[in-house]
Amino acid sequence: MKISVVETIDECRRLAQDWPDLLRPLATEANGIGISGTIEWTLSLWENHLQSVPQKVFVVHDEQRTRGIIPCHVRIVRSRGLHQRILEPITEIFSGRSGLLLDADRASAHLEALFEFIFSQHREWDKFHVTLVDGSISQKIFQETCRNKGHALHIYGKSKSPYIELPECKELYFSGLSKNFRDNLKKSENRLIKSGGFDIRFYEQPAEVEDFITHILSIDRRSWKEKAGTSITTNPRQEGFYRRFLARAAANGWFLGSILSRDGTPISYAMGFVFEKIYYNEKASYDESLHSIGAGSYIYKPLIEELYRRGVGTFDFMGNCEEYKMRWTERTYSTTSYFLYNRHVRGRLLRLMDEGGSFLRNKWQTR
Numbered sequence: 547m548k549i550s551v552v553e554t555i556d557e558c559r560r561l562a563q564d565w566p567d568l569l570r571p572l573a574t575e576a577n578g579i580g581i582s583g584t585i586e587w588t589l590s591l592w593e594n595h596l597q598s599v600p601q602k603v604f605v606v607h608d609e610q611r612t613r614g615i616i617p618c619h620v621r622i623v624r625s626r627g628l629h630q631r632i633l634e635p636i637t638e639i640f641s642g643r644s645g646l647l648l649d650a651d652r653a654s655a656h657l658e659a660l661f662e663f664i665f666s667q668h669r670e671w672d673k674f675h676v677t678l679v680d681g682s683i684s685q686k687i688f689q690e691t692c693r694n695k696g697h698a699l700h701i702y703g704k705s706k707s708p709y710i711e712l713p714e715c716k717e718l719y720f721s722g723l724s725k726n727f728r729d730n731l732k733k734s735e736n737r738l739i740k741s742g743g744f745d746i747r748f749y750e751q752p753a754e755v756e757d758f759i760t761h762i763l764s765i766d767r768r769s770w771k772e773k774a775g776t777s778i779t780t781n782p783r784q785e786g787f788y789r790r791f792l793a794r795a796a797a798n799g800w801f802l803g804s805i806l807s808r809d810g811t812p813i814s815y816a817m818g819f820v821f822e823k824i825y826y827n828e829k830a831s832y833d834e835s836l837h838s839i840g841a842g843s844y845i846y847k848p849l850i851e852e853l854y855r856r857g858v859g860t861f862d863f864m865g866n867c868e869e870y871k872m873r874w875t876e877r878t879y880s881t882t883s884y885f886l887y888n889r890h891v892r893g894r895l896l897r898l899m900d901e902g903g904s905f906l907r908n909k910w911q912t913r
Contacts, residue, residue, distance in 0.1 A: 547613070547656070549663040552603035555592050561585065561605070564612040568647045573822045576709050576860050577679045577879050581821040582641035586794040588617050594787045595639050602633075604663070606648070606656045614648040614656045620671055626899055628892075633664070633671035640787065642707075642826060642864045643881070644677060645684030653683070657691045665889060672893050674886040675702065679879055692886065700900045702883040710861035710875040716854045720847075727873045731847055734840030741839065742809030746848040749803035752796040758803040759789060761812040762831070769831040777831065788817070788829075795819050804852075806832075806845040814841040816849055824860040825853050843870055850874075 552558050565585040572579045581587065592598060596619060606614035619639075621632045637644040648656045664674070678685040692699050713719050720728070738744040749758040763779050771777035778785050795801040802825065804816040814832035818825055832842035853861060863871045867878060887897040 547606065547608050547659045549660060550605045550607065551668070552605055553600040555589065555598045555601075558585070558592070558603050558617065559589065561603070561612070561615055565615060565647070568612070568615060568649060570822065571650055572645060572647070572683060573824075576711065576824070576862065576877075577682045578643065579645040579647070579679075579682075579684065580641075580643035580824070580862065581795075581800065581819050581826050582637050582644055583647060584821070586798065587641065587791060588636050590787055590790040590794060591636050591639050592617075594790055595783060596636070601636065602668070604660055606660055612649075613652075614646070614660065616647060616660060621675075628896070628899075630896060631670060631672045632675050633673070634675040638675060638677060640784075642828075642862065643679050643879075645679065645682055646676070646688060648684075648687065650683065653687045654691050654694075657687055658695060661691065661695065661697065661886075669888065669890065672888055672890075672896050674888075675883065676886075677881050677883040679881050681879075685882070688884070698887045698897050700885040700887070700897065702885050704880060704882050706867050706878045706880045707865060708863045708867050708871045708875050708878050710850075710863075711877060712850070712854065712859055712861060716851065719850070723874070730840060731844060734844040735847075737839040738808055738841070738844065744806060744808045746845070747805050747807070748852060749805065750796065750799075750801050752793065754803075755792045755796050755801065758805070758815075758817075759792065761805050762803075762815045762817060762829075765812055765815050765833060766831050768833040768835065770834045770837075771831055778829065792817075802852075804845055804849045806841060806848075808836070808841070814845045816845055818849075820853075820856065820858055823858055824862055825858050826862050827864055843873070846874060 552561070562585055569579060569583050573583065592601065601617065601619045603615065603617040605612060617636045618633055619636050621634060623630050623632060635644060646657065676688070678688060749755070766772060766777035766779045769777055772779060778788065792801055800819040800821050802818050802820050804818070805812050806814040813836050815830060816827060817829040818827045830842070850861065885900065887893040
């Protein structure tokens with residue numbers, strides 16, 4: 547088994563044939579690796595956030611084929627008076643469900659070989675940071691390898707995200723929503739009809755991407771997110787990423803954008819992708835002036851109906867468990883962020899500092 551390091555973005559593009567073969571078996575469940583595990587997502591981040599400058603893509607391979615691809619960058623942070631070099635997958639910059647892209651056949655051996663390589667031959671890092679879905683194959687392999695090799699781990703954070711496991715019968719799903727919520731959806735529909743009528747349009751073709759982006763930016767400028775500073779229009783870097791990734795997603799047949807219009811004017815949107823029969827709800831917003839008619843929430847009804855038409859089985863809301871999302875589902879998955887420390891003096895020192903900080907926080911919280 548060998549480890550090679552790919553550094554340029556052009557060299558990384560040559561991995562486009564092996565990448566999907568590794569990802570596909572890991573991407574079919576709600577606790578697997580999502581669309582942010584694709585090479586298209588990594589390349590979009592690399593171009594947009596990392597300006598296409600050389601990074602470190604660790605490739606595990608044997609005489610037969612590629613067994614693993616872990617694209618990484620080093621992030622420098624200053625904490626507790628020290629500069630810390632954090633080696634992490636490029637997807638840690640911005641992603642949904644991610645993981646370790648390793649062939650399931652002897653995956654633990656592949657990860658052990660990778661760790662041995664970065665510990666012995668690529669030592670210019672202090673912490674390795676990764677976020678994994680709880681219960682995923684990636685998490686099991688990671689924990690098992692660290693336990694077997696005695697690698698020091700520190701849990702950095704945890705989060706939860708909602709998802710819908712769509713039953714085969716559409717009527718069964720909608721009838722399972724709370725009566726109060728179903729009544730509110732019907733009221734929203736009636737208000738939209740009375741205020742000039744409405745229509746829903748789905749965007750998926752490469753030629754439709756630019757029109758979709760134009761509409762969602764217009765809606766974002768009229769949303770509450772604009773004042774809060776979380777809209778795409780207030781974040782040029784985020785806009786740049788989406789422009790790159792939407793083009794790639796549409797070219798691959800993954801893009802599914804939804805625009806709800808009232809009397810011909812776009813008033814809410816959901817930007818999403820369908821990958822391996824799972825819908826990823828990447829971004830959504832609505833015209834704040836129409837909050838009272840429920841424009842933001844109603845768009846999901848025709849969207850879910852469209853997903854049923856396409857045979858999609860899972861709807862991943864992504865992000866935090868916000869109230870409007872939890873009206874559609876009770877299911878959640880959770881993720882855990884880990885730090886693994888280098889064996890050199892700096893790594894050991896940072897481990898002691900992080901463990902000491904956690905101890906003091908826990909002590910304070912239990913007072």
